[in-house]
Amino acid sequence: xxxxxxxxxxxxxxxxxxxxxxxxxxxxxxxxxxxxxxxxxxxxxxxxxxxxxxxxxxxxxxxxxxxxxxxxxxxxxxxxxxxxxxxxxxxxxxxxxxxxxxxxxxxxxxxxxxxxxxxxxxxxxxxxxxxxxxxxxxxxxxxxxxxxxxxxxxxxxxxxxxxxxxxxxxxxxxxxxxxxxxxxxxxxxxxxxxxxxxxxxxxxxxxxxxxxxxxxxxxxxxxxxxxxxxxxx
Amino acid sequence: xxxxxxxxxxxxxxxxxxxxxxxxxxxxxxxxxxxxxxxxxxxxxxxxxxxxxxxxxxxxxxxxxxxxxxxxxxxxxxxxxxxxxxxxxxxxxxxxxxxxxxxxxxxxxxxxxxxxxxxxxxxxxxxxxxxxxxxxxxxxxxxxxxxxxxxxxxxxxxxxxxxxxxxxxxxxxxxxxxxxxxxxxxxxxxxxxxxxxxxxxxxxxxxxxxxxxxxxxxxxxxxxxxxxxxxxxxxxxxxxxxxxxxxxxxxxxxxxxxxxxxxxxxxxxxxxxxxxxxxxxxxxxxxxxxxxxxxxxxxxxxxxxxxxxxxxxxxxxxxxxxxxxxxxxxxxxxxxxxxxxxxxxxxxxxxxxxxxxxxxxxxxxxxxxxxxxxxxxxxxxxxxxxxxxxxxxxxxxxxxxxxxxxxxxxxxxxxxxxxxxxxxxxxxxxxxxxxxxxxxxxxxxxxxxxxxxxxxxxxxxxxxxxxxxxxxxxxxxxx
Amino acid sequence: xxxxxxxxxxxxxxxxxxxxxxxxxxxxxxxxxxxxxxxxxxxxxxxxxxxxxxxxxxxxxxxxxxxxxxxxxxxxxxxxxxxxxxxxxxxxxxxxxxxxxxxxxxxxxxxxxxxxxxxxxxxxxxxxxxxxxxxxxxxxxxxxxxxxxxxxxxxxxxxxxxxxxxxxxxxxxxxxxxxxxxxxxxxxxxxxxxxxxxxxxxxxxxxxxxxxxxxxxxxxxxxxxxxxxxxxxxxxxxxxx
Numbered sequence: 035x036x037x038x039x040x041x042x043x044x045x046x047x048x049x050x051x052x053x054x055x056x057x058x059x060x061x062x063x064x065x066x067x068x069x070x071x072x073x074x075x076x077x078x079x080x081x082x083x084x085x086x087x088x089x090x091x092x093x094x095x096x097x098x099x100x101x102x103x104x105x106x107x108x109x110x111x112x113x114x115x116x117x118x119x120x121x122x123x124x125x126x127x128x129x130x131x132x133x134x135x136x137x138x139x140x141x142x143x144x145x146x147x148x149x150x151x152x153x154x155x156x157x158x159x160x161x162x163x164x165x166x167x168x169x170x171x172x173x174x175x176x177x178x179x180x181x182x183x184x185x186x187x188x189x190x191x192x193x194x195x196x197x198x199x200x201x202x203x204x205x206x207x208x209x210x211x212x213x214x215x216x217x218x219x220x221x222x223x224x225x226x227x228x229x230x231x232x233x234x235x236x237x238x239x240x241x242x243x244x245x246x247x248x249x250x251x252x253x254x255x256x257x258x259x260x261x262x263x264x265x266x267x
Numbered sequence: 268x269x270x271x272x273x274x275x276x277x278x279x280x281x282x283x284x285x286x287x288x289x290x291x292x293x294x295x296x297x298x299x300x301x302x303x304x305x306x307x308x309x310x311x312x313x314x315x316x317x318x319x320x321x322x323x324x325x326x327x328x329x330x331x332x333x334x335x336x337x338x339x340x341x342x343x344x345x346x347x348x349x350x351x352x353x354x355x356x357x358x359x360x361x362x363x364x365x366x367x368x369x370x371x372x373x374x375x376x377x378x379x380x381x382x383x384x385x386x387x388x389x390x391x392x393x394x395x396x397x398x399x400x401x402x403x404x405x406x407x408x409x410x411x412x413x414x415x416x417x418x419x420x421x422x423x424x425x426x427x428x429x430x431x432x433x434x435x436x437x438x439x440x441x442x443x444x445x446x447x448x449x450x451x452x453x454x455x456x457x458x459x460x461x462x463x464x465x466x467x468x469x470x471x472x473x474x475x476x477x478x479x480x481x482x483x484x485x486x487x488x489x490x491x492x493x494x495x496x497x498x499x500x501x502x503x504x505x506x507x508x509x510x511x512x513x514x515x516x517x518x519x520x521x522x523x524x525x526x527x528x529x530x531x532x533x534x535x536x537x538x539x540x541x542x543x544x545x546x547x548x549x550x551x552x553x554x555x556x557x558x559x560x561x562x563x564x565x566x567x568x569x570x571x572x573x574x575x576x577x578x579x580x581x582x583x584x585x586x587x588x589x590x591x592x593x594x595x596x597x598x599x600x601x602x603x604x605x606x607x608x609x610x611x612x613x614x615x616x617x618x619x620x621x622x623x624x625x626x627x628x629x630x631x632x633x634x635x636x637x638x639x640x641x642x643x644x645x646x647x648x649x650x651x652x653x654x655x656x657x658x659x660x661x662x663x664x665x666x667x668x669x670x671x672x673x674x675x676x677x678x679x680x681x682x683x684x685x686x687x688x689x690x691x692x693x694x695x696x697x698x699x700x701x702x703x704x705x706x707x708x709x710x711x712x713x714x715x716x717x718x719x720x721x722x723x724x725x726x727x728x729x730x731x732x733x734x735x736x737x738x739x740x741x742x743x744x745x746x
Numbered sequence: 747x748x749x750x751x752x753x754x755x756x757x758x759x760x761x762x763x764x765x766x767x768x769x770x771x772x773x774x775x776x777x778x779x780x781x782x783x784x785x786x787x788x789x790x791x792x793x794x795x796x797x798x799x800x801x802x803x804x805x806x807x808x809x810x811x812x813x814x815x816x817x818x819x820x821x822x823x824x825x826x827x828x829x830x831x832x833x834x835x836x837x838x839x840x841x842x843x844x845x846x847x848x849x850x851x852x853x854x855x856x857x858x859x860x861x862x863x864x865x866x867x868x869x870x871x872x873x874x875x876x877x878x879x880x881x882x883x884x885x886x887x888x889x890x891x892x893x894x895x896x897x898x899x900x901x902x903x904x905x906x907x908x909x910x911x912x913x914x915x916x917x918x919x920x921x922x923x924x925x926x927x928x929x930x931x932x933x934x935x936x937x938x939x940x941x942x943x944x945x946x947x948x949x950x951x952x953x954x955x956x957x958x959x960x961x962x963x964x965x966x967x968x969x970x971x972x973x974x975x976x977x978x979x980x981x982x983x984x985x986x987x
Binding site for chain 2: 041042045046048049053055056057059060061062064065068070071072073074077094098150152154157161176179185186189191194212217219223229231232233234235237240247248252255256
């Protein structure tokens with residue numbers, strides 16, 4: 035794999051001595067390419083023969099306290115507007131790369147846009163925002179999960195610090211499960227400098243059951259998650 | 268904290284802990300509800316057995332080829348700009364991390380949940396050089412605020428605490444003035460911790476899985492604290508046990524699918540974060556500097572021994588959630604940061620038998636742990652192997668027990684001895700009975716039984732005596 | 747069919763009625779029951795306490811005793827499991843490997859033998875009342891005999907089987923565990939007897955005398971009016987020749 039642009043290699047310390055201490059107790063050399071003897075297959079594929087992938091996604095999202103609003107490309111900005119009703123522009127942060135002109139116009143008019151040139155100010159804005167809007171790269175039907183590849187001008191904080199996380203999900207990006215997502219990510223390993231530094235699988239709002247095993251929704255991350263599912267074909 | 272968290276004898280701790288009714292109710296309640304959730308989630312996935320098989324194959328392959336995969340992992344992390352330090356001992360790990368912190372002139376540290384940092388006593392080490400170290404997992408935070416009360420469950424460290432206790436604690440230490448409602452308590456912790464996150468200079472995380480082929484660090488949480496820790500501070504230090512890796516992203520799919528279901532019965536947790544090196548130059552948030560500390564601290568001693576399978580463990584806690592002994596004695600009885608069946612296997616391996624020789628006996632060998640383990644570690648077998656080790660090492664098993672077992676082996680291999688022995692026993696037991704049907708107050712070791720249960724009497728005639736009669740009657744009939 | 751009975755030490759010393767029922771039942775099902783007197787104990791108490799060497803002494807005695815048997819049948823899932831392990835335990839012992847493996851392969855727990863070797867899943871027997879079945883851990887999880895006893899019990903006339911809360915949890919016997927960790931064992935069996943009480947039944951039925959001795963001992967201490975029965979006793983009840 036090629037390194038990222040201008041990247042300095044990191045140091046590796048004490049590896050040789052560390053490994054030499056037990057090298058004689060494990061296998062030597064490069065292992066042969068391994069194939070799992072048993073290939074586990076999720077039941078999700080059977081389910082997808084009977085139900086549409088978006089229905090399965092929405093059903094599973096509901097169980098993890100994420101509300102899904104369905105719309106189409108045409109009406110997307112109206113839906114976003116209704117979610118953001120009565121929330122001022124400086125309370126809404128977005129980090130979206132899109133060639134949908136209408137959406138681009140709306141975000142520039144109604145939201146503060148994540149702007150790498152502004153550096154750490156972006157994080158401060160995120161911490162003070164009520165709503166963070168992101169555009170997902172992949173979504174998983176099996177678990178109602180959205181996948182955000184945080185790279186370049188897609189900030190990690192947008193989906194994390196605001197109280198409400200709104201995710202735009204193009205229907206075409208829903209895949210059955212984790213397996214397909216890993217394949218997509220793995221595909222980018224080979225595309226040299228484009229391997230994302232951070233990939234987040236996000237499944238609903240943050241939660242905890244650390245006090246008496248009572249589920250509390252909303253701990254460190256967002257208190258609320260809204261999925262906007264867009265029919266993009 | 269280190270591996271050992273409590274002084275004193277195992278049996279004394281058990282006696283104390285079993286008086287804690289709340290803890291016991293909390294543990295059994297958690298076992299029951301998590302059990303149901305786990306089964307629902309695994310049923311939904313399909314043929315759970317095939318997933319377990321695949322998981323155990325991946326883990327075994329990784330450990331069998333650990334030198335190869337650790338080399339690969341460190342190359343990949345380094346290629347992405349991260350630094351890797353291989354720490355042979357807990358002290359090596361602490362010193363390296365202290366050095367990183369000193370070089371940054373940092374004093375504000377936030378941590379997400381990590382068992383291995385507990386194991387190496389990292390918090391105390393950093394506090395000694397003037398750092399404020401804040402645990403940010405809600406359960407860990409509660410324990411830290413409560414003067415470092417030890418964890419009692421690998422996944423839910425504060426399981427033994429009542430919400431009323433937590434409220435009182437928050438009132439006393441954190442200026443809290445609301446009710447014991449878990450939602451309100453969590454909201455207060457959120458507020459307190461948000462400030463800490465935003466001001467932190469160093470973020471320290473554990474690692475659920477590292478992916479050798481891509482140099483990826485994978486962290487699994489529900490609360491989102493690990494995301495905070497890896498998003499805001501400019502320096503990230505990830506501490507991982509040397510066994511916590513998988514070869515590829517394809518394998519990671521299987522391992523995460525197993526982990527979240529086995530641990531909490533969820534198809535996936537709220538956050539699964541994959542980190543590939545420090546942030547890129549053009550990015551805003553995420554660490555500028557990434558250090559990965561790979562810790563041995565006794566693990567490599569296990570390689571190549573009959574205990575090697577325990578290195579396959581992915582710390583899901585499922586074995587605690589089904590263990591009928593853990594159910595009654597709770598986590599603190601084990602006296603270790605690793606509790607339940609996995610703790611009883613791992614603790615003596617990492618920290619020696621001297622302080623932990625009772626742990627392998629804290630099991631009926633019922634096999635519930637082995638049955639539930641998502642990577643098929645034969646936990647009850649490993650407990651048995653510990654017992655054999657303790658006996659064979661000599662000097663650790665009680666002498667009276669050794670003599671008894673010698674006599675057992677002798678008696679159970681000689682028909683004549685058994686014949687006379689059981690007849691004598693029958694007479695002496697009958698004397699204890701004084702015309703009663705069962706024994707209510709036995710002597711010696713039998714007292715352990717009769718404290719709570721009746722002991723049956725030997726029959727006047729043994730089964731084999733009846734059988735002899737029966738056989739001769741049969742022969743007679745045939746004639 | 748010739749069947750060799752391994753009665754187990756608990757049955758020999760404390761529960762002769764279970765042994766008698768086993769013999770009568772097997773005979774009624776057309777088996778000829780053989781009982782070599784050299785048999786003593788499967789070695790489990792020593793083995794599970796870590797005394798492998800001493801246990802092996804007992805095991806060798808049993809291997810010798812059962813050399814000529816065609817099938818070894820035992821009314822205990824736990825002892826059957828121990829015998830099934832012999833093959834592994836002696837795998838590296840040139841002298842004993844083959845003989846121990848042969849014994850492992852021909853050993854059956856009673857209900858496993860009835861259902862899977864004799865091919866019988868219904869035995870004409872009668873027991874009036876309500877019962878719970880205690881699933882022993884070794885038999886269910888490690889030996890893998892799960893459905894056989896339930897199948898046989900479902901065909902007993904007038905017997906109503908009821909569910910037992912947390913049936914999967916160990917009763918706290920665990921062989922020497924019950925005296926080594928007496929206090930923990932006590933708490934475990936008390937939870938079991940509470941579940942039994944809540945089930946409101948006349949009988950607790952099991953297939954392992956160790957568990958039954960433990961549960962029965964506690965029920966008796968609590969003066970609960972519940973009869974403890976081995977499945978061999980149930981299947982042998984009211985069964986005509």
